[in-house]
Amino acid sequence: MTRTKKIIKKKLKEPDEFITLTERTYLFITHHFKKIAVSGIIVLILVFSFFFYQRWERKNEEHAYKTFSLAFETYERVNSPYQEGSPQEVKNVIEELNEVIKKFPKTTYGKLSFLYKGNLYFKLGEFEKAIQAYESFLQKADKEKLHRSFAMQGLGYSYEGKKEYEKAVSAFQKVIELGQSFQMGDAYLGMARCYEKMGKNKEAIENYKHFLKVSQKSQMANIIMKKVSNLEK
Numbered sequence: 001m002t003r004t005k006k007i008i009k010k011k012l013k014e015p016d017e018f019i020t021l022t023e024r025t026y027l028f029i030t031h032h033f034k035k036i037a038v039s040g041i042i043v044l045i046l047v048f049s050f051f052f053y054q055r056w057e058r059k060n061e062e063h064a065y066k067t068f069s070l071a072f073e074t075y076e077r078v079n080s081p082y083q084e085g086s087p088q089e090v091k092n093v094i095e096e097l098n099e100v101i102k103k104f105p106k107t108t109y110g111k112l113s114f115l116y117k118g119n120l121y122f123k124l125g126e127f128e129k130a131i132q133a134y135e136s137f138l139q140k141a142d143k144e145k146l147h148r149s150f151a152m153q154g155l156g157y158s159y160e161g162k163k164e165y166e167k168a169v170s171a172f173q174k175v176i177e178l179g180q181s182f183q184m185g186d187a188y189l190g191m192a193r194c195y196e197k198m199g200k201n202k203e204a205i206e207n208y209k210h211f212l213k214v215s216q217k218s219q220m221a222n223i224i225m226k227k228v229s230n231l232e233k
Contacts, residue, residue, distance in 0.1 A: 064104035071096035090120050111140045118154050127161040149178040156190050165194040185215035201231050
């Protein structure tokens with residue numbers, strides 16, 4: 001009995017752990033109140049800033065889409081294979097796309113405008129400007145494969161137009177690496193043309209055959225088979 005009383009008295013004399021922790025917490029907050037308050041305010045500012053930035057970004061994307069849509073309507077008309085626009089009309093669309101880029105440079109549609117600018121410059125035969133536009137798109141856009149593949153294909157055609165066949169082959173090769181199946185036939189055909197113009201008949205034949213393999217139903221198949229036959233002689 002005596003031993004039990006001694007243990008109880010000893011425990012009573014020891015500080016309560018919960019009370020001690022509470023006191024320490026209170027003293028810490030009291031001592032560092034200003035720092036804690038400032039930190040809390042900073043966190044709130046960051047949270048609200050992120051919220052408003054997200055909201056502003058969505059609004060910006062909406063405005064960019066509306067401006068881009070108007071330009072794209074005209075783009076489709078002047079770039080139609082059935083009723084092509086005049087050179088001046090094409091230049092007017094380029095200016096409209098430049099406006100999208102200027103007003104909304106960091107939006108999806110601001111970046112996409114570079115791709116369509118490249119297509120229009122290629123149409124005008126201004127290959128150097130087309131290359132600059134395609135490269136700007138590739139630098140600024142995300143890693144989405146479809147549009148990057150279109151840009152690389154445009155680069156290939158533009159370098160081919162400038163008779164820089166090595167660079168054209170490199171661009172067409174990247175189209176193939178991106179793996180968009182519906183573009184592979186054109187990419188192989190582009191590589192074959194460039195190799196043929198460089199006098200590399202072996203490589204040209206190889207790529208013409210790749211074209212025939214992936215584009216068996218193409219209307220050009222018979223023409224390419226005759227070309228391969230002539231190169232193999």
